[in-house]
Amino acid sequence: MSDHSQSMGEGELVRLVRQGPLALLALNRPDKRNALTPEMLERLLTLLEAPEVLEARAIVLCGEGGVFCSGFDMRLVHADSRALSKLLTVLTGVVRAMRACPRPIVAAAHGAAVAGGCAVLAGADVVVTDRAAKLGYPVTRLGISPAVTVPGLLGMMSAGGARERTLDSGLISGEEAARTGLAHVCCDQPEDVIPKATRLAQHLAEKPGSAVAAMKGLLARLGSGQEDFELALRASLGLVGSGDQLARVAALWPMPGGERSGPQAIS
Amino acid sequence: MSLATLSIDGPLARLTINRPEQRNALSLELLTALHVRVDELTAMTTPSPERTSAGPHVLALTGAGKAFCAGMDLKAVLGSAERSRRLLVLLAELTYKLRRLPMVVVAVVNGPAIGGGCGLVTVCDLQLTFTDNKMGFPEVDMGVCPAVVAPWLVRRIGPGRARQVLLSGGLMSGAEAHRLGMVTECVPTITDLAPAAEALLAQLVAGSADALRATKGLLNTLDGSEDWNTLEDAAKLSADVLNTPETQAMLTKKLGA
Numbered sequence: 001m002s003d004h005s006q007s008m009g010e011g012e013l014v015r016l017v018r019q020g021p022l023a024l025l026a027l028n029r030p031d032k033r034n035a036l037t038p039e040m041l042e043r044l045l046t047l048l049e050a051p052e053v054l055e056a057r058a059i060v061l062c063g064e065g066g067v068f069c070s071g072f073d074m075r076l077v078h079a080d081s082r083a084l085s086k087l088l089t090v091l092t093g094v095v096r097a098m099r100a101c102p103r104p105i106v107a108a109a110h111g112a113a114v115a116g117g118c119a120v121l122a123g124a125d126v127v128v129t130d131r132a133a134k135l136g137y138p139v140t141r142l143g144i145s146p147a148v149t150v151p152g153l154l155g156m157m158s159a160g161g162a163r164e165r166t167l168d169s170g171l172i173s174g175e176e177a178a179r180t181g182l183a184h185v186c187c188d189q190p191e192d193v194i195p196k197a198t199r200l201a202q203h204l205a206e207k208p209g210s211a212v213a214a215m216k217g218l219l220a221r222l223g224s225g226q227e228d229f230e231l232a233l234r235a236s237l238g239l240v241g242s243g244d245q246l247a248r249v250a251a252l253w254p255m256p257g258g259e260r261s262g263p264q265a266i267s
Numbered sequence: 268m269s270l271a272t273l274s275i276d277g278p279l280a281r282l283t284i285n286r287p288e289q290r291n292a293l294s295l296e297l298l299t300a301l302h303v304r305v306d307e308l309t310a311m312t313t314p315s316p317e318r319t320s321a322g323p324h325v326l327a328l329t330g331a332g333k334a335f336c337a338g339m340d341l342k343a344v345l346g347s348a349e350r351s352r353r354l355l356v357l358l359a360e361l362t363y364k365l366r367r368l369p370m371v372v373v374a375v376v377n378g379p380a381i382g383g384g385c386g387l388v389t390v391c392d393l394q395l396t397f398t399d400n401k402m403g404f405p406e407v408d409m410g411v412c413p414a415v416v417a418p419w420l421v422r423r424i425g426p427g428r429a430r431q432v433l434l435s436g437g438l439m440s441g442a443e444a445h446r447l448g449m450v451t452e453c454v455p456t457i458t459d460l461a462p463a464a465e466a467l468l469a470q471l472v473a474g475s476a477d478a479l480r481a482t483k484g485l486l487n488t489l490d491g492s493e494d495w496n497t498l499e500d501a502a503k504l505s506a507d508v509l510n511t512p513e514t515q516a517m518l519t520k521k522l523g524a
Contacts, residue, residue: 141475158422162486162490163486167371180448231489
């Protein structure tokens with residue numbers, strides 16, 4: 001961050017940094033590849049509606065460390081499937097708040113934006129990634145439906161693209177993401193992503209704020225409505241806690257109580 | 268030998284369009300045979316007290332021989348307004364039923380997929396093909412209106428690109444179809460197709476049937492796939508255009524009927 005930036009909440013799960021006309025929101029759990037917890041998404045939701053963020057003219061959403069976000073913290077979900085319901089519900093709130101936000105939002109998805117981390121991108125106005133980044137929704141193999149992300153995806157890409165991305169549980173490269181509309185700008189290197197996103201946000205910050213806000217408002221009205229988001233959330237929540245979902249998530253940790261094996265997140 | 272063959276292996280079903288001597292062109296008989304198979308698949312996944320299995324949750328659709336599907340068999344319906352209308356209604360109903368199957372439907376596009384054949388590709392959830400395959404919608408070149416496939420293509424690649432593809436006619440390569448978003452994956456050569464298809468099918472089979480079905484159901488609800496009226500109107504429009512004297516004369520000349 002530049003010398004002129006003001007950082008708030010060093011130890012927070014999502015850091016807010018004010019940098020000139022920009023507000024940078026950084027997922028801040030780098031040792032867990034920014035795996036999302038309910039508290040983290042709630043903090044992000046609060047920040048998206050906070051006066052100190054809304055007084056900025058453009059927002060950058062990024063992640064500290066090696067990747068943007070590896071998805072929900074599956075260790076929490078494994079311990080208690082109610083965490084999954086909470087994560088899905090707050091995720092919907094975050095995506096809707098990003099869409100409703102009058103300021104333009106640029107997401108810097110370097111390295112990986114997987115599952116819940118990929119779903120967050122669907123709230124952004126511009127998505128920057130890198131060639132080798134991994135994106136997608138590898139969650140149906142865990143008995144989890146990515147339905148929750150569909151209304152957001154339909155605002156970014158063709159319906160067929162959204163179908164492909166949510167039914168095929170494979171991950172795609174940043175280059176493929178840019179081809180299909182899941183991302184807009186593809187950098188050669190992961191370290192170029194946050195600087196590029198920041199430059200794009202600075203460019204957007206120079207536009208008249210009222211025109212940008214009016215345009216975002218119109219696009220939000222033309223896109224998926226509240227009913228669509230609620231229907232999608234219900235479709236995903238409907239499977240939480242089923243025998244199939246519990247067994248598939250439990251299989252991530254083959255040893256009972258095994259503390260050292262298994263991923264922290266879907267990636 | 269049936270015009271449409273179906274095999275079931277636990278969670279995986281395979282449906283093959285089986286009229287290779289006519290490049291799998293969609294005749295009234297072939298469309299009827301495909302309906303029978305899709306109805307069987309629907310029955311297998313309809314809850315019933317007698318059945319313990321929830322039926323397959325993945326379907327692979329492919330063509331026997333060297334073509335996937337050469338399109339509508341218009342020669343057989345030439346001169347009969349009633350038969351051509353019936354052909355288009357059967358196609359519309361088939362696309363609607365395929366889309367509503369509670370399984371992930373994968374088109375393994377093993378050869379040319381033209382017109383209505385390319386429409387069948389478009390209605391599937393996922394598609395694989397190879398670089399120098401031939402695909403597309405040459406309907407307008409023959410005075411035919413690809414109305415039935417239009418709603419599905421708009422959903423697949425978005426309205427702007429669909430407009431370009433449907434109004435331009437002609438054919439495109441598999442690589443171009445991939446660039447436009449009409450297919451999920453494009454492998455270098457035809458010999459790479461089967462291994463890539465089997466890898467994708469294995470991944471889908473390993474996925475949760477409940478999660479895939481819930482996701483597909485939601486996608487169908489949100490993207491308008493459950494709207495039958497538009498398809499019904501489209502079949503009527505396409506039949507009306509097909510039965511104009513201009514189109515009938517053009518087809519008679521082209522098809523040598």
